[in-house]
Amino acid sequence: MIIYGVALLAFCYLVGQLLGEYLGLLIGVEANVGGVGFAMLLLVLLNDWLHKKGHLDLSTEAGMYFWNQMYIPIIVAMAATQNVKLAVTSGLIVVLAGSVPVILCIAVLPLLSRLSQVTPASRNGNPE
Amino acid sequence: MEILSKFLDKNGLIFTFLVVGVILYGSALLSKKLTNRKIPGSAIAIIVGLALAYLGGVYSGGQKGLADVPFFSGFGLMGGAMFRDFTVVATALGASLAVMRSTGWVGALSLLLGIVLSFLGGVLVALLWGYRDAVSLTTLGAGACTYIVGPVTGAAIGASSELIALSIAAGVVKTIVVTIGTPFIARSIGLNNPHTAMIFGGLMGTTSGVTAGLAATDPKLVPYGALTATFYTGLGCLLCPSALYLLMRMIF
Numbered sequence: 001m002i003i004y005g006v007a008l009l010a011f012c013y014l015v016g017q018l019l020g021e022y023l024g025l026l027i028g029v030e031a032n033v034g035g036v037g038f039a040m041l042l043l044v045l046l047n048d049w050l051h052k053k054g055h056l057d058l059s060t061e062a063g064m065y066f067w068n069q070m071y072i073p074i075i076v077a078m079a080a081t082q083n084v085k086l087a088v089t090s091g092l093i094v095v096l097a098g099s100v101p102v103i104l105c106i107a108v109l110p111l112l113s114r115l116s117q118v119t120p121a122s123r124n125g126n127p128e
Numbered sequence: 129m130e131i132l133s134k135f136l137d138k139n140g141l142i143f144t145f146l147v148v149g150v151i152l153y154g155s156a157l158l159s160k161k162l163t164n165r166k167i168p169g170s171a172i173a174i175i176v177g178l179a180l181a182y183l184g185g186v187y188s189g190g191q192k193g194l195a196d197v198p199f200f201s202g203f204g205l206m207g208g209a210m211f212r213d214f215t216v217v218a219t220a221l222g223a224s225l226a227v228m229r230s231t232g233w234v235g236a237l238s239l240l241l242g243i244v245l246s247f248l249g250g251v252l253v254a255l256l257w258g259y260r261d262a263v264s265l266t267t268l269g270a271g272a273c274t275y276i277v278g279p280v281t282g283a284a285i286g287a288s289s290e291l292i293a294l295s296i297a298a299g300v301v302k303t304i305v306v307t308i309g310t311p312f313i314a315r316s317i318g319l320n321n322p323h324t325a326m327i328f329g330g331l332m333g334t335t336s337g338v339t340a341g342l343a344a345t346d347p348k349l350v351p352y353g354a355l356t357a358t359f360y361t362g363l364g365c366l367l368c369p370s371a372l373y374l375l376m377r378m379i380f
Contacts, residue, residue, distance in 0.1 A: 009214070009217065009218055010214075012217060013213065013214050013217050016217065017213070020358075020362070023362070024362055024365075027362075027366055028366075029280070029362055029365040029366045030280050030365060031276060031277075031280060031361050031362045031365040032361075032362060033359060033361075033362030033363070033366075034358050034359040034362060035213070035358065036213050036216055036217060036335070036354060036355075036358035037354075037355050037356070037358040037359055039213075039217045039220075040216075040217050040219075040220035040223070040351060040354070040355055041220075041228070041355075043217055043218075043220045043221065044220050044221075044223060044225050044228075045225070047221060048225070064218055064221055065218075065221065067214060067215050067218035068215070068218040068219055068221050068222070070211075070215050070218075071215040071216065071218065071219055071343065071347070071350065072152070072170045072173070072343050072347065073145075073148045073149070073152060073206075074206060074207065074211050074212055074215050075170075075174060075177075075212070075339060075340045075343050076148050076151055076152060076170075076173045076174055076176075076177045076207075077144060077148050077177070077203050077206040077207030077211075078177070078207035078208075078212050078336060078340070079174045079175075079177030079178045079181060079207070079307065079340060080177035080178070080180045080181045080184070080193055080194040080195070080200075080203050080207060081181060081192050081193045081194060081195045081203050081204055081207040081208070082178060082181045082193055082300060082303065082304065082336070083181070083185060083191045083192070083193060083296075083297075083300050084178050084179075084181040084182040084185060084193060084300070084304065085181075085182055085185030085186055085193075086185070086191065086293075086296070086297050086300055087297055087300040087301045087304055088182060090293075090294065090297040090301075093253060093254075093257045093294065094294060094297040094298050094301055095301055096253045096256075097249070097250045097253040097254065097268055097271060097272050097294075097298035097301070098272065098297075098298045098299065098300070098301025098302040098303075098304075098305055099301060099302070099305045100249040100250070100252065100253055100272070101245060101246035101247075101249035101250060101272040101273075101302060102302060102305050102306060102309065102332065103249075104245045104246070104248070104249045105241075105242055105245050105246065105331040105332060106313065106317055106331075108241060108245065108331065109317050109318075109319075109324070109327060109328060109331055110317055110318060112234060112237065112238055112241070112327050112331070113318060113323065113324045113327055115234065116231070116233075116234035116323070116327075
């Protein structure tokens, strides 16, 4: 059943987000700390476990892959709701304050990535 | 007209599905015909989205881009944090646990470095503009982390509302720069594998920017970038008003 997949996804999402809320509360900040990350880890683990047990049929997986595929359309909708006007009209200080950090961080990325080089076997990006 | 307006308001989310579908179809067509698939259709669609957000903001004077324009209120729901996070979680289905585990400590280091470097970058720009007090410097530095860290920090240390507005704007600029820039620089910084994507997410931190930028680069990398980026805003809200603010107080 498709709804089983959607419900499983919803379960992981809610548990992870709730954990993130409580972690934020615990360290005393007004923000969700890692909610999406916890939800993703839970989903990967649960999915793996259910798969091994043989509890996942095709339609259950379809319920999860639908949302997996809806990701880019939702990002497009999100882009359309950003406060772009504020960014464009706030002047040079804001443009610099927003882009200088990006440049700094990009500069250290190759360093960090080399520092922690993983074995070629665990890379599964798209080799070119 | 009034009937149409009411109708679209009632069916906002469904209408948004249609509009976004048309945007993605048009972008795929543009990508094929104009750029020979060199610029991915999703990247074009995201830029179209940002352009529409600008037009929407100019037209309505609101803060939520296209979502403030009467016919397009459904964009607020489809493009909101709930659907975004739900689908980002769903992208984890294709992710490898082994890679996530092997990136553990570098992921944490990238988060810390990302926050400190972004903060210092923001502070540097604020210094150039003549700000010399710890509260202003910290608020702008926090805004350079994400557009949530900025106002949370500013409110915590008692910054003025103009400064908080500036810090939000800086965060929004960062999101847009990361969104548009990622596909273009990905090749030259070696951003083509899950491991680097996790470090990238930790360094940049803006969940919207990282996920949108990676989606336009290679959708397979999205879950890895999102996994680290999701910790960034929370850690930023922890570090900026405390350790980093104290550091600024000590210097200025």
